Amino acid sequence: MTAQLADALADIVGARHVRTTPAERRTYARDGLPTHQRVPGVVALPGSRDELVAVVRLLAAHGVPFVPRGAGTGLSGGALADGSAVLVVLTRLNRILRIDPTNRVAVVEPGVVNARLSAAAAPLGLHYAPDPSSQTACTIGGNVAENAGGPHCLKYGVTANHVLALEVVLADGRLVELGSPGGEPWGPDLVGLFVGSEGNFGIATRIAVRLHPLPRAVRTLLADFASLRSAGEGVSAVIASGIVPAALEMMDQSCINAVEDSVYAAGYPRDAAAVLLVELDGGAEAAVAAEATTVAELLLTHGARSIRTASDAAERERLWQGRKKAFGAMGRLSRDLVVQDAVVPRSALPDVLETIGRIAATYQLTVSNVFHAGDGNLHPNISFDGAVPGLKARVDAASTEIMEACIAVGGTITGEHGVGLDKLRYMPLIFDGDSLAAMRAVRRVWDPDERVNPGKVVPVHACREWAGWGPRATGPGSAGQTRPGTADPGAMPRGSGDRMAV
Amino acid sequence: MSLLERVRALLGDDAVEIAGGPDAVPRVAPASPDAVALLLGTAREEGWRVRLEGAGTWLPADAPADLALTTRRLDRVPAIEPQDLSATAEAGIGCDLLRQQLADRGTWLALDPPGLAGRTLGSVVATATAGPLRQGFGAVRDHVLGVTFVTGDGRLVHSGGRVVKNVAGYDLTKLEAGGFGAFGVIVLVHLRLRALPRADQTFVLAGTREDLTQVAEDIVAAGLQPAALELMSPALARREGWALAVRLAGSAALVASQEAGLRGASGGRFTALRADEAHGFWMRAAESVATRPVTFRIGGLPDSSDELLDLLQHQVGDEWVSASPAVGAIRWAGDTTVDRLRRLRRTLAGLEVPLTLERAPWPMRSAVGHFGAYREGVGPLVASLRRTFDPGEAFVVAVEGSE
Numbered sequence: 001m002t003a004q005l006a007d008a009l010a011d012i013v014g015a016r017h018v019r020t021t022p023a024e025r026r027t028y029a030r031d032g033l034p035t036h037q038r039v040p041g042v043v044a045l046p047g048s049r050d051e052l053v054a055v056v057r058l059l060a061a062h063g064v065p066f067v068p069r070g071a072g073t074g075l076s077g078g079a080l081a082d083g084s085a086v087l088v089v090l091t092r093l094n095r096i097l098r099i100d101p102t103n104r105v106a107v108v109e110p111g112v113v114n115a116r117l118s119a120a121a122a123p124l125g126l127h128y129a130p131d132p133s134s135q136t137a138c139t140i141g142g143n144v145a146e147n148a149g150g151p152h153c154l155k156y157g158v159t160a161n162h163v164l165a166l167e168v169v170l171a172d173g174r175l176v177e178l179g180s181p182g183g184e185p186w187g188p189d190l191v192g193l194f195v196g197s198e199g200n201f202g203i204a205t206r207i208a209v210r211l212h213p214l215p216r217a218v219r220t221l222l223a224d225f226a227s228l229r230s231a232g233e234g235v236s237a238v239i240a241s242g243i244v245p246a247a248l249e250m251m252d253q254s255c256i257n258a259v260e261d262s263v264y265a266a267g268y269p270r271d272a273a274a275v276l277l278v279e280l281d282g283g284a285e286a287a288v289a290a291e292a293t294t295v296a297e298l299l300l301t302h303g304a305r306s307i308r309t310a311s312d313a314a315e316r317e318r319l320w321q322g323r324k325k326a327f328g329a330m331g332r333l334s335r336d337l338v339v340q341d342a343v344v345p346r347s348a349l350p351d352v353l354e355t356i357g358r359i360a361a362t363y364q365l366t367v368s369n370v371f372h373a374g375d376g377n378l379h380p381n382i383s384f385d386g387a388v389p390g391l392k393a394r395v396d397a398a399s400t401e402i403m404e405a406c407i408a409v410g411g412t413i414t415g416e417h418g419v420g421l422d423k424l425r426y427m428p429l430i431f432d433g434d435s436l437a438a439m440r441a442v443r444r445v446w447d448p449d450e451r452v453n454p455g456k457v458v459p460v461h462a463c464r465e466w467a468g469w470g471p472r473a474t475g476p477g478s479a480g481q482t483r484p485g486t487a488d489p490g491a492m493p494r495g496s497g498d499r500m501a502v
Numbered sequence: 503m504s505l506l507e508r509v510r511a512l513l514g515d516d517a518v519e520i521a522g523g524p525d526a527v528p529r530v531a532p533a534s535p536d537a538v539a540l541l542l543g544t545a546r547e548e549g550w551r552v553r554l555e556g557a558g559t560w561l562p563a564d565a566p567a568d569l570a571l572t573t574r575r576l577d578r579v580p581a582i583e584p585q586d587l588s589a590t591a592e593a594g595i596g597c598d599l600l601r602q603q604l605a606d607r608g609t610w611l612a613l614d615p616p617g618l619a620g621r622t623l624g625s626v627v628a629t630a631t632a633g634p635l636r637q638g639f640g641a642v643r644d645h646v647l648g649v650t651f652v653t654g655d656g657r658l659v660h661s662g663g664r665v666v667k668n669v670a671g672y673d674l675t676k677l678e679a680g681g682f683g684a685f686g687v688i689v690l691v692h693l694r695l696r697a698l699p700r701a702d703q704t705f706v707l708a709g710t711r712e713d714l715t716q717v718a719e720d721i722v723a724a725g726l727q728p729a730a731l732e733l734m735s736p737a738l739a740r741r742e743g744w745a746l747a748v749r750l751a752g753s754a755a756l757v758a759s760q761e762a763g764l765r766g767a768s769g770g771r772f773t774a775l776r777a778d779e780a781h782g783f784w785m786r787a788a789e790s791v792a793t794r795p796v797t798f799r800i801g802g803l804p805d806s807s808d809e810l811l812d813l814l815q816h817q818v819g820d821e822w823v824s825a826s827p828a829v830g831a832i833r834w835a836g837d838t839t840v841d842r843l844r845r846l847r848r849t850l851a852g853l854e855v856p857l858t859l860e861r862a863p864w865p866m867r868s869a870v871g872h873f874g875a876y877r878e879g880v881g882p883l884v885a886s887l888r889r890t891f892d893p894g895e896a897f898v899v900a901v902e903g904s905e
Contacts, residue, residue, distance in 0.1 A: 184801020
């Protein structure tokens with residue numbers, strides 16, 4: 001990365017907002033997943049939309065790849081840049097631009113921290129529903145890029161269900177507005193397409209989101225089980241009952257003990273094989289109370305040893321803090337942690353949990369499960385010490401087996417963390433060459449040179465030829481030509497049938 | 503070899519439903535997703551222009567083309583999973599048939615799109631036509647976990663999956679839901695279901711539009727979360743005046759408490775419909791929309807609903823109007839002209855409100871377009887996406903219009 005480019009960036013954002021020294025740049029070498037590391041060439045922190053657009057245009061003019069990054073709490077290696085790329089950090093774009101309580105809409109900049117938006121909306125009786133466990137640090141822009149979830153997405157939906165409109169700066173520096181404040185797409189649903197594109201389609205500079213009324217009644221239950229299987233069966237019973245809890249989370253014994261050993265101890269029963277944290281909410285006390293009673297009965301029928309109901313807001317907060325800080329608490333188990341993010345059909349949970357247990361035993365690894373059971377969104381976490389020779393290879397092999405087990409029952413490789421770098425190798429396990437090629441072709445509609453967050457999401461080697469890329473396409477916003485240094489899409493024969501390895 | 507001979511050789515004699523004639527293009531009904539891919543791959547090679555059809559009950563089958571591709575033989579339901587509340591269905595299944603099969607397994611697709619009985623699932627997804635249940639359960643895209651579609655050059659593409667949470671790869675499903683077939687023919691849909699509601703009650707209040715708008719606001723302010731909260735014109739509701747229809751669905755406890763809340767918010771003025779009355783009420787409203795020549799939807803902010811209804815009344819009339827005031831969505835049906843529709847779209851664009859033309863005869867569709875003008879910079883993205891998924895311009899879809 002040239003000094004001239006760093007100087008040009010400093011001219012836009014100010015010298016104190018450009019990081020060039022090795023020590024400074026290493027600060028940004030990881031995200032929330034400790035198993036990937038890349039040191040960016042330069043780090044730039046624009047302080048306004050105009051600065052951001054100017055940065056993107058500068059990089060476009062010089063053909064320099066760049067990686068957008070929010071708070072760096074992602075769990076897929078998605079916000080890492082290597083030495084050839086500029087890391088564009090958006091945390092200074094942190095203004096809540098507008099909250100419209102009548103229409104329940106907020107407009108924010110991408111660097112606004114998730115929990116801060118809900119805190120700002122609370123006096124108006126509203127909240128922003130998607131609540132990733134990292135919500136006290138992660139940004140709305142990052143949530144949009146990853147289509148982030150969270151415990152309460154079971155009832156309220158994931159980020160994609162809450163984004164109404166976006167202003168986006170494309171790779172070439174053009175600003176476009178997608179969607180409308182009422183949520184009706186203006187043409188095809190480009191907002192829906194953009195959300196979850198992991199930074200590959202551009203950077204959201206302004207984000208209009210839907211807010212929800214704060215629930216007037218809440219019940220939080222903690223059910224403990226003597227086996228993972230019975231806890232999984234309890235989940236299925238609740239889902240099939242027609243009652244939609246706001247959240248339905250599971251933690252296994254390893255996770256429970258990690259939490260109970262930490263400052264986040266919530267009073268979870270250490271002798272339980274698993275606990276379910278169930279929250280019901282709504283607009284009427286009587287209805288929520290009745291549904292909570294029904295859920296408790298269902299769980300007791302399916303093997304719950306006991307049900308504890310949070311008696312007040314403080315106890316509810318304590319129960320949730322243990323769950324939301326569980327990943328942090330697992331730092332006590334070992335120095336390294338691989339966080340998985342598979343999703344399985346909910347009825348498959350009992351079998352898959354047993355399979356994961358067998359895989360852990362086979363590879364002699366500690367696997368802790370803390371996850372969004374109501375969505376079937378598993379987070380098997382493998383604790384290990386990367387300094388032990390050979391251990392990382394075992395962890396990788398176990399991770400792959402877990403993923404394959406989830407795919408075998410009809411599941412997918414990521415429910416909310418994104419593909420990033422970490423799950424790139426699994427993409428050909430669930431998508432064939434034509435489907436991967438279609439994704440790559442769509443990416444090139446937004447970013448013909450594939451300069452934004454390069455090397456993420458779609459394993460280019462596994463893409464088949466795609467006729468849509470061709471000489472007919474011209475100019476910005478079109479499907480472009482192959483960039484030097486990227487895989488030649490024409491190298492893959494069309495219709496060869498088999499899925500291809502990365 | 504003629505087009506029909508080619509098609510028969512590819513897909514067999516029984517795939518050709520109508521061999522064509524002086525006034526009709528040949529209609530081809532492939533029996534599998536692979537057959538759709540084969541047909542469109544050949545269409546690409548031969549330069550055939552293809553019109554997409556489901557059951558033919560929603561969009562008029564009038565777009566000029568070399569052949570019509572209907573999904574009506576893609577009518578299987580490979581999976582209904584009550585424990586997972588998900589299902590997989592082919593695009594040509596009729597929504598009414600699917601609804602019955604789901605109900606037999608205790609499950610429910612919380613979508614009530616406008617249209618006649620027999621309208622296909624693929625039609626509903628491709629046009630993103632949600633009905634009043636949008637209030638409680640979201641837009642069409644919120645019910646679709648994944649799709650398989652075939653591009654204009656005959657490639658089968660899979661997006662999403664059958665699990666309820668999935669961020670693996672770009673969400674091409676969102677492009678297909680509401681893409682009007684411009685980005686591919688949907689052949690298979692993975693659906694998010696709900697358990698069949700234990701209680702399902704509809705209440706109707708007739709009155710002036712102004713009065714009912716206030717009642718709707720009161721209901722929202724009271725914290726009620728109805729499955730539907732629909733303001734309907736007299737003709738659509740078959741009432742003397744405007745009608746506000748409220749549907750409550752869910753557990754018995756939830757519906758009972760919401761009913762009490764509704765009484766409180768409205769002074770007990772609503773009339774409860776019996777189950778058969780409610781069924782007839784919603785079905786007639788859905789069908790009435792489909793029997794007018796033109797249907798469009800607009801999406802504004804909730805607090806602009808009243809102003810938008812005034813605008814519609816002034817510019818195109820409001821005989822057949824259905825609005826979800828708490829969502830900001832309005833559907834209009836009736837008869838109008840290209841000029842009026844263009845003027846209305848321009849006026850709405852000035853208010854930041856998009857108008858999506860849902861159905862109209864081909865001359866109007868091709869003149870006005872389903873989407874019409876885009877915001878600055880969006881047109882090239884859409885055009886490029888179309889080239890990506892339909893490089894030979896096989897699909898005859900009036901996306902932009904001719905203005």
